[in-house]
Amino acid sequence: MDDPQRSLLYRWPTAAKFDRRVPKEKLYEHGTGTPAVREKFVAEVQRITWAFKLAETTINLAGNTAVPEIQIFEIDAKGTNVTEPVLTAIDKAIPFPIIFEINRDDGETxxxxxxxxxxQLGSGAPKIGAYYSTGWQSARTERQSLPTAITLPALYTALLDPLTPMAARPGEDVSEVAARLKAMRKLEREIAALERKLRTETQFNRKVELRRALKTKQAELTMLVER
Known part of the structure; x- marks a missing residue:
């Protein structure tokens, strides 16, 4: 999900620099990559670099089982973009939370x-939510310092916060934000369905019922999104 109004790049700590090239073949072979996903890797990806490793050993912030480390992956696109199936395949292959930076060449820029x-990490395969993104911005954009945090889980929540359409509440962790985002998307679908029914309904009594249901769902959504 792109939002061209948002512009943000972080200045990753020098101590966390990892700078290892990752063969794309290893990533889609490691997971359950379908032929279609392999084709996307070939068509869309020029280079994948495991750029930074945010861990207790590199930035002195303690992790936990949910966020033991945070990895920063840089992907150089062959064309204009790298799509979600590629990102999902990488996320499934790497057992840590990942922040991606996707680079593309726009002529001379x-x-x-x-x-x-x-x-969300667990005993089985990681649960991967919806992807959220900044807009495209100049690679020369001045980078910001990392958000202030005292643990890796808190840092992970703070890094994701400006990307998502729902701000984290004080003390809320990543799994709680993810649950609210899932509930938000469900409510948005229900509201859209009610609006469609309302536009086509001809019976007055039924219209009143639909408007009442719509207002209830809209109020639920407002409460869910507010801090």
Whole structure:
């Protein structure tokens, strides 16, 4: 999900620099990549670099089982973009939360967007939520310092916060934000369905019922999104 109004790139700590090129073949072979996903890797990806590793050993912030480390992956696009199936395949192959920076060449300039999904680790395969992104911005954009945080889980929540359409509440962790985002998307679908029914309904009594239901859902959505 792109929002061209948002512009943000972080200045990743030098101590966390990892700078390892990752063969794309290893990523889609490691997961359950379909032939279609492999084709997207070939068509869309020029280079993948494991650029930074945010961990207790590199930035002195303690992690936990949910966020043991945070990885920063840079992807150089062959064309104008790298799509979500590629990002999902990488997320499934790497057992840590990932923040992606996607780079593309726009003629003589270079643009970057930051994109990530809420990723929940557990005993099985990680649960990957919807992807959210900044807009494309000049790669020369002045980078901001990392958000202030005292643990890696808190840092992960703070890094994702400006990307998502729902701000984290004080003390809320990534899994709680992800649950609210899931509920928000469900309510948005229900509201859209009610609006469609309302436009086509001809019976007055039924219209009144639909408007009442619509107002209830809209109020639920407002309460869910507010801090």
């Amino acid at each position: 270079r643009s970057t967007r930051m994109v990530a999904a809420h990723k």
